[in-house]
Amino acid sequence: MRATVIHGYRDVRLEELPDSRIVEPTDAVVRVVASCICGSDLWQYRREEERPDGPWQIGHEFLGIVEQVGSAVATVREGDVVIAPFVWSDNTCELCLDGLHTSCLHGGGWGSPGVDGGQGEKVRVPQADGTLVAAPVGEDSELIPALLALSDVMGTGHHAARAAGVGPGSHVAVVGDGAVGLCAVLAATRLGAERITIFSRHEDRTAVARRFGATDVIPERGEDALARAEEGTGGLGFHHVIEAVGSTQSWETSLGIARPGGTVGFVGVPIGAGGGIPPWPLFDKNLTVRGGVAPVRAYLPELLAEVLDGHLDPSPVFDLELPLSHVAEGYAAMDERRAIKVLLRPGA
């Protein structure tokens, strides 16, 4: 089978690897129908340091067809179209039962030793019963992109909006116009927000944001962004802020535009957050900071139902579709911000 392997700085390659196979009786092998590239994959892609751990399979968002199941697998069968959340989990441990599948006591990540990455033709899926969620569609369904978005970005945007305490009538700020920030806009709309302000200076992205329900766009950054935010909130700031980048600047903006007593929901991988989250705005304004790596598995049943019935469509975050053989071009397009998010079709 072919799968994407990252070798180093800006170096991803589609390579021939041994076919995925059942190792544990709780495994399944999934033939990938669609996968995609995540903003967080770019952190690895852009990492300039030495990598003593060598090349590894990359990608953690995929949707496919169950090709084979281990003897202990009960909830999915050969031929099922299934969505894989961006981590695998047993869905039965104490922390999964808390809705924290990303902290599963028996879970892990795609592309870890012995487990395939998602940007390939096949994937060995551990804990298949806990991990995979079947969708009653065919592999040629027009819903495939929307369903694929549930493997990460839509669930992550939803997690951010929930963490920020968004509800009916909320005025929400979204810092970050990547696919997750855009999905957070859609999630906030879905949760009943009345006004959604996105910080973005890219017209292609603000167009998607407006389609997803954003009512206001602030293109400024830094001090100017803070000034604009004050204008828009009677000088006091936002009750609900979504941090969807993970950099020091986005944290400073997110904390700076929050109203005293407000809540910052965060999902940006904090690789760019340097020494840490600035403590003084939290302290002075009595902010709540909540969030982290999104347990999208917990949200899949709820969001899946709405995609199937046509009420939820995050698919516009995919603005470039490529065959898997062009995966390196997909990374370059996202790295250079020529694409918001790239969908890959292995068969194409």
Next chain:
Amino acid sequence: MRATVIHGYRDVRLEELPDSRIVEPTDAVVRVVASCICGSDLWQYRREEERPDGPWQIGHEFLGIVEQVGSAVATVREGDVVIAPFVWSDNTCELCLDGLHTSCLHGGGWGSPGVDGGQGEKVRVPQADGTLVAAPVGEDSELIPALLALSDVMGTGHHAARAAGVGPGSHVAVVGDGAVGLCAVLAATRLGAERITIFSRHEDRTAVARRFGATDVIPERGEDALARAEEGTGGLGFHHVIEAVGSTQSWETSLGIARPGGTVGFVGVPIGAGGGIPPWPLFDKNLTVRGGVAPVRAYLPELLAEVLDGHLDPSPVFDLELPLSHVAEGYAAMDERRAIKVLLRPGA
């Protein structure tokens, strides 16, 4: 009048200053009956840098008798015994109505220009109606120390416990054994916590903590503290953690011992938190961090009632009482950890 002035590194002096007087019609002048030294005063006391702003009055916790009121003051009268929260506030603005008196749109701090510090004989109190809370006791009441604790530490401990989401049956960890950490133990007990683990290696402090309801003591620090915390929580950590120090180490411990999905309530002034709050534990474990400078004014009516009826007694945090003339010795005693918290009586 005499008042405490900080001149520089480990240099506080009781000095003769002009008597406090009414400046605005919303002011009162309060004759101090008791004041105290705060752990946060030590941050200023220990600050080694140059201070281009010159000496200033220090102290922000006091209780006294109203000596004079401005023409617009309606809720307190000459002769009232009053408690002053550690910031002044109007109690009527949008943010005070949110319970965020520390973010009052017309409030400020003691010892700021034109406003006296609390460690003196008299204090000009701006926004007297919003700030001062009268207590129906005499100035010689045995309740004075307990009432004085409501000006900061008890309300701050309560804020931390609320921020950490403590409720009936909670298992709570308290990081920090200063007066605020100890009051947080008492607050957690009051809120119905079933088990309270304090991280402390000082016998005098753990004795007070046990009296306040602590059930477990962990004397270790760093990695060893984390290991002990795991033992005590089935390997998963605490749902509720109170950070009552503000240093990088206490943040690392607090985040390290939190269970995935848990909440860290924080009130430690983050002067010692360096570059910021470590983002990775928050992200990986989906923690909630909530808290900050405590709006003790919001909690005063509720806590005052319980002190008056004998259900709440934070006074054991005061383990050294000195006359105001010995204020420098009081700072030294706290700085050298010979005292938990020092109470000062101006008249003595």
